[in-house]
Amino acid sequence: MDNKELFARMEQSVINYDKDEAVRLANMALEKGIEPVAAINEGFVKGIQVVGDLFGREEIFLPELVMGADAMTAATDILGEAIKKSGGKAKYLATGIAGTVEGDIHVIGINLVTTFLVANGFNIKFLGTNVSSSLFVDQAKELKPDLILLSALLTTTMPNQKEVIDSLKEAGIRENVKVIVGGAPVSQDWADQIGADGYGENAGAAVEVAKKLMGI
Numbered sequence: 001m002d003n004k005e006l007f008a009r010m011e012q013s014v015i016n017y018d019k020d021e022a023v024r025l026a027n028m029a030l031e032k033g034i035e036p037v038a039a040i041n042e043g044f045v046k047g048i049q050v051v052g053d054l055f056g057r058e059e060i061f062l063p064e065l066v067m068g069a070d071a072m073t074a075a076t077d078i079l080g081e082a083i084k085k086s087g088g089k090a091k092y093l094a095t096g097i098a099g100t101v102e103g104d105i106h107v108i109g110i111n112l113v114t115t116f117l118v119a120n121g122f123n124i125k126f127l128g129t130n131v132s133s134s135l136f137v138d139q140a141k142e143l144k145p146d147l148i149l150l151s152a153l154l155t156t157t158m159p160n161q162k163e164v165i166d167s168l169k170e171a172g173i174r175e176n177v178k179v180i181v182g183g184a185p186v187s188q189d190w191a192d193q194i195g196a197d198g199y200g201e202n203a204g205a206a207v208e209v210a211k212k213l214m215g216i
Contacts (some may be wrong), residue, residue: 003032003034006025006028006029006032006034006039006043007038007039007042007043007046008043009021009025009043010022010025010026010029010039010042010043010044010046010047010075011043011044011046011047011050012047013025013044013047013071013075014044014047014048014050014051014068014071014072014075015047015050015051015068016071017064017067017068017070017071018071019067019070019071019074021071022044022071022072022074022075023074023075023078025043025075026039026044026074026075026076026078026079027078029043029079030078030079030082036079036080036082036083036086037079037083037091039075039079040075040076040079043075044071044072044075044076044119045072045119045120047068047071047072048068048069048072048115048116048119049119051064051065051068051069052065052116052119052203052204056204062108065112066108066111066112069111069112069115069116072115072118072119073111073115076118092121092122092123093120093121093122093211093214093216094122094123094146094147094210094214094216095122095123095124095125095143095144095145095146095147096117096122096123096124096125096145096146096147096148096149096210097124097125097126097127097136097139097140097143097145097147097148097149098110098113098114098117098124098125098126098127098148098149098150098151099126099127099128099129099131099135099136099149099150099151100128100129100130100131100150100151100152100153100157101130101131101133101150101151101152101157101160101161101163101164102130102131102132102133102157102160102163103130103154103156103157103160104129104130104151104152104153104154104157104160105129105130106129106151106153106154106183107128107129109151109153109182109183109184109203110126110129110149110151110182111126112203113149113151113182113200113203113206113207114126114149115203116203116204116206116207117149117206117207117210120207120211122147122210124147124149125139125143125145127139133160133163133164133166133167134167136148136150136164136167136168137164137167137168137171137173140168140171140173140176140177141171141173144176145177146177146178146214147177147178147179147180147210147213147214148164148168148177148178148179148180149179149180149181149182149200149206150164150179150180150181150182150196151181151182151183152181152182152183152185152186153183153184153185154185155185158183158185158186158190161181161186161190161194161196162194162195164179165179165194165195165196178197178198178210178213178214179195179196179197179198180196180197180198180199180200180206180209180210180213181194181196181198181199181200182199182200182201182202182206186199187199197213198210198212198213
């Protein structure tokens with residue numbers, strides 16, 4: 001199998017929501033000596049872009065979108081580790097940290113946003129769910145990201161998005177980072193009210209907002 005065919009199969013594994021196949025092909029790429037960044041960009045990224053387009057046209061639905069994202073993430077996790085072990089660094093449009101705010105354990109939405117941003121050339125560290133304001137601040141100080149993405153799917157946890165922004169101000173680093181908020185109950189009005197830099201209605205919109213904030 002030549003590289004072109006392998007990249008095509010990587011793309012198809014994501015379109016087929018085949019996590020096991022995506023992992024197998026990622027490992028095969030490493031065995032063949034293919035650059036991990038090339039495997040990501042020429043194979044798996046193209047697959048998630050197709051899945052995202054299908055979702056945007058309402059030809060597939062959220063469960064399929066999630067499965068596609070899971071397949072890509074499983075593969076890129078393997079390839080990302082290979083990049084780190086080799087001491088190499090991928091070229092990214094921007095870096096960021098993402099998580100669901102304290103008190104909220106919903107993960108699907110922010111996972112999709114993270115996956116779509118990675119597919120579009122961003123380096124995003126996912127901090128998980130129920131993330132405290134202090135952890136967001138600590139990670140912002142340590143990693144110096146360009147972006148912070150805050151998700152809340154409950155009206156009761158929305159105020160914790162504001163708490164993170166306020167904590168960034170108190171730490172003296174608010175001006176160093178762009179904050180994007182999202183989640184089912186979140187709106188542009190809420191983002192404006194709490195002083196966020198952007199609002200992403202969905203994963204695709206979040207990518208566009210991130211690009212705009214980064215001047216891309």
